[in-house]
Amino acid sequence: MIRLDAVTMTYPAGSRPALRDVTLRIDAGEFVFLVGPSGSGKSTLLRLLLREERATSGLVALDGVDLAAIPDRRVPLLRRTIGCVFQDFRLLPDRTVAGNVAFALDVVGRPRHVVRTVVPEVLGLVGLAGKENRYPDELSGGEQQRVAVARAMVGRPRVLLADEPTGNLDPATSEGIMRLLDAVNRTGTTVVMATHNAALVDARRRRVVELADGVCVRDEQRGAYDGED
Numbered sequence: 073m074i075r076l077d078a079v080t081m082t083y084p085a086g087s088r089p090a091l092r093d094v095t096l097r098i099d100a101g102e103f104v105f106l107v108g109p110s111g112s113g114k115s116t117l118l119r120l121l122l123r124e125e126r127a128t129s130g131l132v133a134l135d136g137v138d139l140a141a142i143p144d145r146r147v148p149l150l151r152r153t154i155g156c157v158f159q160d161f162r163l164l165p166d167r168t169v170a171g172n173v174a175f176a177l178d179v180v181g182r183p184r185h186v187v188r189t190v191v192p193e194v195l196g197l198v199g200l201a202g203k204e205n206r207y208p209d210e211l212s213g214g215e216q217q218r219v220a221v222a223r224a225m226v227g228r229p230r231v232l233l234a235d236e237p238t239g240n241l242d243p244a245t246s247e248g249i250m251r252l253l254d255a256v257n258r259t260g261t262t263v264v265m266a267t268h269n270a271a272l273v274d275a276r277r278r279r280v281v282e283l284a285d286g287v288c289v290r291d292e293q294r295g296a297y298d299g300e301d
């Protein structure tokens with residue numbers, strides 16, 4: 073599903089590679105925590121999968137498609153097959169809760185009657201029934217992140233990428249968001265989540281991939297946040 077072969081990525085302005093010789097394979101349906109200190113390359117790895125960046129060398133492939141080979145005009149099409157959740161929510165401030173989620177379906181051309189039924193369904197799933205017509209600035213951080221998760225999952229993406237999705241949330245709220253991502257994963261969506269939240273990782277013992285200085289230093293099937301050594 074996701075494949076990186078000997079991937080090195082150096083930003084034009086960067087002196088050292090942000091990722092160095094990273095080889096990684098993630099199967100369909102897996103849940104992977106991506107851990108490592110700030111600056112270790114976690115976001116860069118996620119950006120490569122979104123084709124926001126291209127690898128300097130090596131192969132990045134999604135579903136057998138070499139992302140470097142996708143022409144720029146087809147990149148939006150690629151991104152529509154990937155759900156994204158970020159630390160800072162990134163909602164459209166001038167659209168309601170329902171409008172934010174509907175937008176994700178509108179851009180992929182779903183008919184209005186589908187949008188009308190699917191949006192309330194998804195908002196119910198994430199616990200936001202009754203808040204359809206609020207604006208993002210009328211919601212708590214945790215609620216805003218629920219909208220972001222709803223928007224990421226509504227198109228039933230095969231892959232969901234989350235970059236520090238609980239970074240701005242308190243522990244109880246973080247656990248709620250984590251449970252939503254678990255639920256998305258149980259529907260078969262592959263989830264890759266970059267995180268600094270040790271409690272969430274340790275409570276689950278899922279696959280953990282650790283980066284340090286752009287190098288993959290650990291890949292454990294039932295990992296904890298901190299490695300053994």
Ligand code: ADP
Pocket residue numbers: 083084085086089090108109110111112113114115116117
């Ligand atoms: P993380 O997500 O683990 O905090 P990043 O992938 O953001 O790490 O960063 C990895 C390295 O790449 C860091 O050294 C960072 O300073 C550098 N970096 C990130 N974005 C850029 C950029 N746009 N230009 C130059 N260097 C960058």
Ligand code: ADP
Pocket residue numbers: 166167168169170171172174175178184187188189191192204205
């Ligand atoms: P906004 O003010 O957020 O832009 P709009 O009324 O323009 O909201 O609607 C944008 C999209 O959101 C439309 O496609 C519409 O079908 C959908 N939408 C708006 N409100 C609801 C709702 N309560 N339930 C389901 N879909 C909604």
